[in-house]
Amino acid sequence: MRVTKSVREYETVRGANAAIGAGVDCVLYRGDCFDLLSGLPDASVDLVITSPPYCLGMEYERATTVQDFILAHEKILPEVIRVTKPGGSICWQVGNHISKQAVYPLDYAVFALLEGRKEVSLRNRIIWSFAHGLHGTSRFSGRYETLLWYTKGDQYFFDLDAVRVPQKYPGKRHYKGPTKGEFSGNPLGKNPGDVWDIPNVKGNHVEKVGHPCQFPVALVQRAVRAFCPQGGVVLDPFMGSGSAGVAALVEQRRFLGAEYHKKYFGLAADRLKKTAVGKAIFRPLERPILTPNPRSQVAIVPPHFRVAAE
Template sequence: MSRLALLKDALGQPYYESDSAIIYHMDCAEGLRKLREKGVEIDATITSPPYNIGKAYEEIKPVEEFVSWLVEVSNAISAITRENGSYLLNVGYLEVPGKGRAVPITYLLWDKINFFLNQEIVWNYGAGVAARHYLSPRNEKVLWYVKNSRDYTFNLDAIRDPDVKYPNQKKNGKLRCNTLGKNPSDVWQIAKVTSGANRSSEERTTHPAQFPVDLITRLVLGFTNEGDVVLDPFMGSGTTAQVCAAHNRYSIGFELREDYCEIIAARLAAEAKAKALQAMTPMLF
């Protein structure tokens, strides 16, 4: 039985499925519980949960309750993650009443879950909230957690940055730089998905907080392998599933809102069509 078939056996009939993805219109807590009960494991999780800031898809909770909920979900993910698996968690910032205006969620969360924090990645972008009484926020974090600090996936060559200032610099007659490029470091400058007249990103959907394809592509290529099963418990617009499909990974995801499930299904169908067309292209010439 294939790995996706095992997942379906544990969870039942999905809302949408393709050769590379299965989507469930389901609360992730229920889905994670069913996977654990069946002993099904995944290789990695790449996700961005609600930030508790009042977006259309969330209800604001007291900060302590929100953090406790996120810890509970994260620990449920840990319980179904393979021993060499990873958890890539994108979080932003929120207000802690009486204590801070823009407090990174990382400060409240990082050491409370059953993973080893390998590194914090800073995602820097240009567009965002234009503040008047404090600095305009222009970054979010991706916490790179691993299950085993000595055994995890890291494909540096797949995500090297080709923009090298002195690519031909030599030492003792040998090139100093890797010909594929440099290590991209832990600060990534990647554009957000923007909206609005004359500035909307090409990949924009109707989801109000969409992950950029470029960011997820780097995470998928850098921290998972072909054939891996990647979980997104908060699918949103489905960027993680779309990128996995494009790069020969399998994905499973949960989404509470049916209208968002429709967005995801449409993106996956479009990706499958694009891959099929690409496969046919050499035959046309």
């Protein structure tokens, strides 16, 4: 297996397209993803996975309303469908748009825009849950976002065995009937389900490189293993710090990413060059998540509280 991979940076759409066509492992386009997409040939990508701007007025976005989000998506989604291969997948990861503490789930908007498109079908609405984030005071703290998994066509690539997780009771056997005594579960592990509990990249997470909304590499890794064949092309049109690229290269797929913000493009390029020589830093998908002991104290109770409770 070749360890060192080729990473190339481009500021022209033509250069980026030629490189991906020539089999370069990782092609990074610095510029607007709309330009990159419009230059890509039809049916050239196996998996599109991305987290677009939520139009919350972050450092990297000018748009601030749900209407802005919808307008941008009316433009980009048809292009994304066009460049996806038949049998390929589109994973669109979004959270909520929040305005005056009112929540608008952005996947509703994406679903509404794609509902009438016959080329794609929604296969799962995956809940990505995580433990950390802002603490709400006027509503419950938001602890999940969604990943809409669409396929282009009904004959699609899906490698479930590549993403199975350990059974809860691996030795369990059928206790009656013709299969009595045989293992009742799949020996390769169970289907991970549509709720993915994967730590988000906050605070001291090992993957933090300075982008405010990084994908955990593990989230993309599971999608890449399940939805993209070995050697296939993964596209992230809003790649930010390049987390999808790290996952793609680590999993022996090729990557094409766009980012228009100079600082984030630099972060992505640095990370991917390290990944290309086998020096990616990421939290493995298989690493267990720390769960607090339910019998442990929630906090150190102040003495006056203890007196009141006793």
